[in-house]
Amino acid sequence: MNPQTQTQIEAAVFKRFLKHLDDHKEVQNIDLMILADFCRNCLSKWYSAAAEEVGESVDYDAARQIVYGMPYSEWKENHQSKATPEQMAAFDARREQKQQTKNEAGQ
Numbered sequence: 001m002n003p004q005t006q007t008q009i010e011a012a013v014f015k016r017f018l019k020h021l022d023d024h025k026e027v028q029n030i031d032l033m034i035l036a037d038f039c040r041n042c043l044s045k046w047y048s049a050a051a052e053e054v055g056e057s058v059d060y061d062a063a064r065q066i067v068y069g070m071p072y073s074e075w076k077e078n079h080q081s082k083a084t085p086e087q088m089a090a091f092d093a094r095r096e097q098k099q100q101t102k103n104e105a106g107q
Contacts, residue, residue, distance in 0.1 A: 018043075022069045025079040034090045037098065043067045 001009075021027070021040060029039035044063040051058035061072065068075040083091070 018067060018069070021067075025075075028081060028083070028087075030083045030087045030091055034087065034094050037094070040064075040067050 029041060032039040041064065044060060044067045047063040047066060048058050048060050051063070058066075064072040
């Protein structure tokens with residue numbers, strides 16, 4: 001496969017992934033962080049950094065609008081619920097596990 005075709009496929013997959021997240025707004029960022037150690041905000045930061053790597057300027061807010069499909073403030077108001085104590089406990093446990101793994105690896 002040539003690099004241009006691969007890039008086109010990767011772009012299509014990314015768009016499909018964003019659509020999937022958009023179709024499942026019930027999946028909260030905290031849930032993504034607990035299960036996969038990333039969230040929509042992480043994707044936004046990665047998007048902004050990738051743009052910078054190729055000489056484009058896409059600030060964090062613009063990247064969040066691309067990832068969320070709307071201004072972040074609108075998404076947060078209409079789709080984000082407050083994290084439950086159980087979610088926060090799971091998130092904290094995940095962070096502790098991640099830190100312990102780093103410590104064991106000598107990082």
